[in-house]
Amino acid sequence: MKYSRFLTQVSRNRQPSLIRExxxxxxxxxxxxxxxxxxxxxxxxxxxxxxxxxxxxxxxxTIHPKLxxxxxxxxxxxxxxxxxxxxxxxxxxxxxxxxxxxxxxIVTAGSQDGLCKALEMMISPGDYVVTQExxxxxxxxxxxxxxxxxxxxxxxxNGMCPEALKAALSKWKPEEVQDTEKDVPKDxxxxxxxxxxxxxxxxxxxxxxxxSSGLRIGYVTGPKPLxxxxxxxxQVSLLHAPAMSQVLVSELLKLWGDEGFFKHTDAVQAxxxxxxxxxxxxxxxHLSDLCEWAVPTGGMxxxxxxxxxxxxxxxxxxxxxTKNVILxxxxxxxxxxxxxxxxxxxxxxxxxxxxxxxxxxxxxxxIREEMVLQESNASSD
Amino acid sequence: xxxxxxISKLSSRRKPxxxxxxxxxxxxxxxxxxxxxxxxxxxxxxxxxxxxVTLEGGKKxxxxxxxxxxxxxYGPSHGYLPFRNQLKRMxxxxxxxxxxxxxxxIVTxxxxxxxxxxxxxxxxxxxxxxxxxxCYSDFLCMLSSLAPQIVAVSVDDQGMRPDILxxxxxxxxxxxxxxxxxxxxxxxxSCNPTGTNMGEERRQEIYAIAQxxxxxxxxxxxxxxxxFNDKxxxxxxxxxxxxxxxxxxxxxxxxSSGLRIGFVTGPPxxxxxxxxxxxxxxxxxxxxxxxxxHELLTSWGDEGFKKHISDICQFYxxxxxxxxxxxxxxxxxxxxxxxPEGGIFVWLKVLHLSDTSAxxxxxxxxxxxxxxxxxxxxxxxxxPSPYMRAAYSCVTPEEMMKGMENLAKLIQKEIELxxxxx
Numbered sequence: 151m152k153y154s155r156f157l158t159q160v161s162r163n164r165q166p167s168l169i170r171e172x173x174x175x176x177x178x179x180x181x182x183x184x185x186x187x188x189x190x191x192x193x194x195x196x197x198x199x200x201x202x203x204x205x206x207x208x209x210x211x212t213i214h215p216k217l218x219x220x221x222x223x224x225x226x227x228x229x230x231x232x233x234x235x236x237x238x239x240x241x242x243x244x245x246x247x248x249x250x251x252x253x254x255x256i257v258t259a260g261s262q263d264g265l266c267k268a269l270e271m272m273i274s275p276g277d278y279v280v281t282q283e284x285x286x287x288x289x290x291x292x293x294x295x296x297x298x299x300x301x302x303x304x305x306x307x308n309g310m311c312p313e314a315l316k317a318a319l320s321k322w323k324p325e326e327v328q329d330t331e332k333d334v335p336k337d338x339x340x341x342x343x344x345x346x347x348x349x350x351x352x353x354x355x356x357x358x359x360x361x362s363s364g365l366r367i368g369y370v371t372g373p374k375p376l377x378x379x380x381x382x383x384x385q386v387s388l389l390h391a392p393a394m395s396q397v398l399v400s401e402l403l404k405l406w407g408d409e410g411f412f413k414h415t416d417a418v419q420a421x422x423x424x425x426x427x428x429x430x431x432x433x434x435x436h437l438s439d440l441c442e443w444a445v446p447t448g449g450m451x452x453x454x455x456x457x458x459x460x461x462x463x464x465x466x467x468x469x470x471x472t473k474n475v476i477l478x479x480x481x482x483x484x485x486x487x488x489x490x491x492x493x494x495x496x497x498x499x500x501x502x503x504x505x506x507x508x509x510x511x512x513x514x515x516x517i518r519e520e521m522v523l524q525e526s527n528a529s530s531d
Numbered sequence: 532x533x534x535x536x537x538i539s540k541l542s543s544r545r546k547p548x549x550x551x552x553x554x555x556x557x558x559x560x561x562x563x564x565x566x567x568x569x570x571x572x573x574x575x576x577x578x579x580x581x582x583x584v585t586l587e588g589g590k591k592x593x594x595x596x597x598x599x600x601x602x603x604x605y606g607p608s609h610g611y612l613p614f615r616n617q618l619k620r621m622x623x624x625x626x627x628x629x630x631x632x633x634x635x636x637i638v639t640x641x642x643x644x645x646x647x648x649x650x651x652x653x654x655x656x657x658x659x660x661x662x663x664x665x666c667y668s669d670f671l672c673m674l675s676s677l678a679p680q681i682v683a684v685s686v687d688d689q690g691m692r693p694d695i696l697x698x699x700x701x702x703x704x705x706x707x708x709x710x711x712x713x714x715x716x717x718x719x720x721s722c723n724p725t726g727t728n729m730g731e732e733r734r735q736e737i738y739a740i741a742q743x744x745x746x747x748x749x750x751x752x753x754x755x756x757x758x759f760n761d762k763x764x765x766x767x768x769x770x771x772x773x774x775x776x777x778x779x780x781x782x783x784x785x786x787s788s789g790l791r792i793g794f795v796t797g798p799p800x801x802x803x804x805x806x807x808x809x810x811x812x813x814x815x816x817x818x819x820x821x822x823x824x825h826e827l828l829t830s831w832g833d834e835g836f837k838k839h840i841s842d843i844c845q846f847y848x849x850x851x852x853x854x855x856x857x858x859x860x861x862x863x864x865x866x867x868x869x870x871p872e873g874g875i876f877v878w879l880k881v882l883h884l885s886d887t888s889a890x891x892x893x894x895x896x897x898x899x900x901x902x903x904x905x906x907x908x909x910x911x912x913x914x915p916s917p918y919m920r921a922a923y924s925c926v927t928p929e930e931m932m933k934g935m936e937n938l939a940k941l942i943q944k945e946i947e948l949x950x951x952x953x
Contacts, residue, residue, distance in 0.1 A: 163676040167669050168907045175896060184934030186921040187901045189723065189875060191784040192850075193925075195843045197587050197827060198787065204581040213584075222787040259640060259791070259813045266812035275541070287548055291811040295544040359572040362579065362603040364818030366640075386673045387647035388640040392817035393789030402578065418576045425573070450570060467553075471560065477567040482549035496567040509565030 151349050153375045161271040164382035170227060188224075196222045203398065211401045221394035227385050229257030229369070230396035236403050237369050241355075243408075245344040247371070252349050254377040258384075259391045261356035261368030266292045267380045268352050268370065273298060280318065282310045284453070284483035284493065300485035307444050349373045357399060359450075360418050365395035422450060422499070429498035429506050436510040440517045450499035453480075458521050461490035465520045473519075475512040532774050534800040537713055537747055542652040545807040551608070569605075577603050584823065592826050602822035606815045609806050610638025610794070614825040622780075622796050626769040633774060635799045637806055638816045642753060642781035642793030645805060647673055649749060649777055649795070650714075652804035654679045657710030659703045661746065663691045665908035665918070667723040670716060670751075680710055683910035688869055690722055690729040693736040700744050714747040719767065721754035721874025724908045724920040728872050731764055738770055746775065747801070753781035753793075756840045758873035759848040774798045782824060784875070785843065790820035847875060853928035854921070861935040865942055875924040878905075883946050886915030890945040898944075900937040 154162070172187045179185065198221075201213035213221060220230065228234060238255050247253055258264035265288070273279065273296045281289065283302035301318040303310045343353040352372035357365070368391075370377060384390065403411060429452055430445065442455040454477075456462060463479040470476055480493025501509065535543075553568045582602075583593045594602065601611065609615065619636050628634055639645035650673055654660060657680065662670065664683040674681060682703050684696045696715075703712050715737070719729040729737075741748050750767040768778040777797040782790070795802060809815070828836060854877055855870055867880045879902070881887055888904040895901045905918025926934065 160676045160678070163678055165672060165675055167672050169668060169903055172901060172903065175901065179896065180899065182899045183896060184900050184926060184930050184937060186923065186926060186934060187903045189922050190925050191788055191875070192846065195846055196787050197839060198823070199585050199587055201582065201584040203579055205578050206580045207578070220789070222789045224783075224788045259817065262811075263813045287550060288811065288814075291546070291548050291807075294546055295541045297544065358605075360576065362577045362819075363572055363605045364601070364603045364815075366813060366815070366817040383676075386643070386669050386676070388644040388791060388813070390789075390791070392640075392791045392820050394787075394823075395817055395819060398579075398819075414578060421573065421576055450572070471564070474561060474563045475565045475567065476553055478549060478553065478569075497570050498567070499573045500571055501565060501567060505565045508563075509567055512565060 151373070153373060156272050156376070157379060158270075158272060158274050161379045161383070164379060164386075166382060167385045170385050174226075190224055193219045193223045198222060205402070205405075209405065211398065211405060213397070213401075217397060217401075221397045223393065225390050225393045225396070227256075227381050227390050228254075229391065230393060230400060233257060233396045233400040233403075236400060237355075240403075240411075241343075241371055245341050245353075245371075247343050248345070248347050249349045252374060253371060254374045255369055255371045256377055256381060256384075257391045257396055258368045258370055258380075259366040259388055260358065260363075261354040261370070262288050263366075263388070264354050264368055264370035264380065265289065267383045268354075268372075268376070269293060271376065271379045271383065280315070281485065283485055284480060285485060287478075287482050290483070290485070302485045343371060352376060360415060361399060361402070362395075365398065366392055367395050367399050419448075422448075425450070425498045425501075426452075428503035429496070432503070432506040432510040435507065436514040437517075440514055450497055452496045452498060454494045454496060456492050456494065456517055458524075459492055459517065460524060462492060462494045463490075465516060466494065469520070470516055473512045473516040475509045475516065477513070532798070534798060536711070537653055537801070538804060539651070539653060539655045539658075541655075542804045542808075545804065545811070547807060548810055551810060571605055574600055574604055579603060586827070586830075590830070592823075592830055594822065594826060598822055598826065602819035604818065606818045606821070608637075608810045608815050609802070610636075610816055611818060611821040611825065614638060614821045615794075617825055617828055618794050622768075625763075626766050626778075626796075628768050628796070629770070629772050630774050630798075633798065634796060635802050636794055636796045637802050637809075638821060639779075639793045639795055639805070639809070640813055640816050641783065641788075641791045642751070642779040642795070643669065644791075644813075645779050645793055645795040646670070646716075646749065646751060648805045648808045649779075649801070650674070650677060651808060652801070653713050653747065655710065657708055659708070659710055659712040661691075661696065661700070661712065661715040662910060663717055663722070664910045665724055665905065666716070666910060667718060667751070668903075668907045671908070671910065671912075680708060681910055682712065686722075686725060686727070688727050689733045690719065690725075690727055691717060691733075691737060693733070693740060696737065696740055700740070704744075712744055712746055714749055715741055716749040716751065718751045718754075720752055720764065721757060721871060721876070723754075723874075724876055724903070724905070724918075725869075725878045726871030726874055726876045727869065727878075728758075728764060734765065734767060735770065738767060741775060742773060748776045750776055750778040752778065753784055754874040755780070756785050757844060757847050757875065759844055759851065760872055768796060777801055785840070786824055786827065787820075790824065791817055792820050792824055844873075847873075847924065850875075850923045850926075850928075851877075854923035854931050857928070857931040857935040860932065861939040862942075865939055875922050877921045877923060879919045879921060881917045881919065881942055884917050884942065884949065887917060887919050888915075890941060891919065894941065894945070898937050898941040900934050900941060902938070 200215050200218050203211040269292050275296050277298055279298040280301045282305050303314045342351045356368040463481045466479045478495040480491040484491055550569050582599050585591050659680045659682050661682040663686050682699045684691045748767050767776045781793040868877050888906050891904045902919040902921045905916035906912050
């Protein structure tokens with residue numbers, strides 16, 4: 151596949167930093183080589199010498215002095231090599247990408263930074279962007295400055311509707327835009343990466359929901375020419391994902407092995423399932439005559455529609471606080487923020503079942519009062 | 532000052548996320564508020580429970596449950612609040628910025644990310660940016676992708692020359708371009724690559740010119756704590772009567788480079804542009820890194836911090852002295868250099884070669900010595916450069932001696948090679 155047509159001029163202009171390239175020389179160098187090229191500070195002068203992390207299962211990760219140096223010193227832009235290897239093994243295991251040999255994987259400071267750099271690599275002001283609607287606000291934040299022409303694709307419980315997607319793209323000739331048609335099995339859907347016969351998928355993975363959000367560790371898998379552009383951007387900006395965070399994740403994965411890792415993800419899944427069930431119970435108890443929703447089959451959000459309210463924005467931002475409940479108005483997830491939106495997003499990740507009940511009760515009162523307000527505004531017009 | 536003229540078209544379209552707006556509701560809310568807004572994962576499921584680090588000297592720092600929790604969860608885009616407050620106290624103490632009440636400070640993922648995002652915020656392609664020539668190579672890399680108009684200003688042993696700066700700006704303004712000179716970038720202490728320090732008087736001259744042409748000054752100062760003679764030159768921030776300085780600080784040379792923590796001080800309207808971009812990209816600077824440095828600085832107090840700085844200065848001074856010794860032993864008559872008063876670099880000029888690139892990049896490794904060719908730091912990288920940058924931070928005195936011996940041989944061979952070609 152030819153990738154150059156996807157790149158902005160700024161991305162095409164990127165050149166490797168010579169100093170970082172020279173640092174790669176060290177890997178093949180003879181022990182006699184005196185290396186005075188990189189401006190590395192001397193790690194012996196860093197004040198942290200060693201460390202220890204106790205896990206919730208009681209086991210400990212030891213950061214001995216040599217490992218602590220890896221935590222504290224500049225590292226390679228694509229990521230701490232042991233972690234990169236672990237993540238490549240995991241990706242190959244989970245997705246078996248059909249064109250794995252032509253792909254690369256790098257560690258990013260959270261998956262969103264990978265997404266941001268990927269979009270900045272491709273989007274020029276006014277470009278078309280195909281996205282599902284509603285769309286994650288983080289993505290909209292990245293795109294907003296570029297004033298893109300959105301092609302928002304409506305969806306159902308399974309996400310983007312292929313017919314709607316085809317219709318939106320129909321104004322371009324097929325040879326200008328290649329579409330892929332695949333049947334998606336209904337039980338555990340395979341990733342786009344796993345079906346990527348053309349090498350056109352960039353996949354963004356995150357450890358934020360399962361290991362830690364504050365460590366800022368995610369990873370990007372994609373075609374080498376595109377991942378390389380992201381690496382060049384990282385070389386002149388953050389340099390690399392935080393080293394200690396990478397080392398901790400690597401050591402943890404090493405300690406757990408595959409079995410331990412999947413045992414942990416199972417436990418996370420079970421926990422969020424309980425949270426979801428408690429949320430649904432609270433919603434059914436208080437909101438069944440006021441809201442509509444689809445049961446989420448994963449994740450941490452409930453997407454609520456309020457058919458009798460014209461737009462949830464002011465109701466939430468101006469009046470919800472007085473009712474002691476806050477959630478996110480649906481307009482924040484819409485490509486066109488000038489249109490009214492009847493939706494709201496509730497997160498059930500952190501809130502206790504008691505507070506879910508209280509929150510839904512408060513929300514019901516808020517909605518009822520809003521309906522009265524809407525009525526009186528309508529009659530006074 | 533009206534900052535809107537400095538903001539690029541793209542940056543002016545950045546908006547705060549709805550969720551961060553909602554978070555402001557948390558400041559004055561009742562304890563009965565049920566928060567269903569942000570998609571924070573539940574920290575119960577994070578597998579880390581306790582963390583202890585051992586410092587040099589053997590002292591142990593144990594992170595409390597709350598502190599470790601803060602280290603593992605998403606945080607504010609402009610930085611972990613206790614850490615930001617700590618840094619603000621330090622900046623006020625060190626620089627006494629004349630407009631401190633109208634300034635703010637944000638934490639960034641290393642100071643270089645702050646600079647990168649500042650450039651994204653300031654520059655439209657037709658705008659001018661002033662840089663010293665030679666200039667820090669990664670900064671030139673940033674510019675090569677954005678492709679703004681570059682005003683290159685030659686340097687002397689104190690950095691940017693005010694007379695050349697003045698005439699270069701005049702030339703830019705009368706060029707008929709639609710863009711405006713927006714910013715001036717410099718590394719005033721132990722400049723990368725030249726190792727020079729800009730004196731106080733020179734700084735005032737440069738500031739006055741920046742006022743005259745209404746430029747934002749990007750003060751990149753990662754080596755401010757690596758000065759060997761106990762004389763701290765006043766920063767541009769400390770003389771910033773207009774509110775036109777963005778100062779970029781780094782912990783990379785002092786505490787850790789790998790933790791990726793720096794900070795930016797300056798006018799809130801300019802910091803806002805950087806913060807909004809942070810919100811969309813990294814979301815927040817690495818929390819654990821911030822928590823660790825905060826705990827470290829708290830445990831040290833002012834005294835401990837001063838002692839640490841004194842220790843590292845002593846170390847790098849000895850490294851510099853060993854380097855100068857090695858240079859004198861093997862390169863007298865072959866190279867020229869200025870003795871650096873701080874930092875980690877020596878800028879060498881080879882007396883009888885017009886360019887060092889091929890020698891270093893093609894033959895250096897075989898000659899067992901690698902330095903960075905000077906061309907890498909020149910605004911016009913097509914012109915030959917007889918300079919080289921040597922870093923003395925991580926090599927032992929024995930390695931320096933061997934390295935300079937190897938370098939002398941390499942240069943000798945190169946001179947012979949050149950004469951056989953001519």
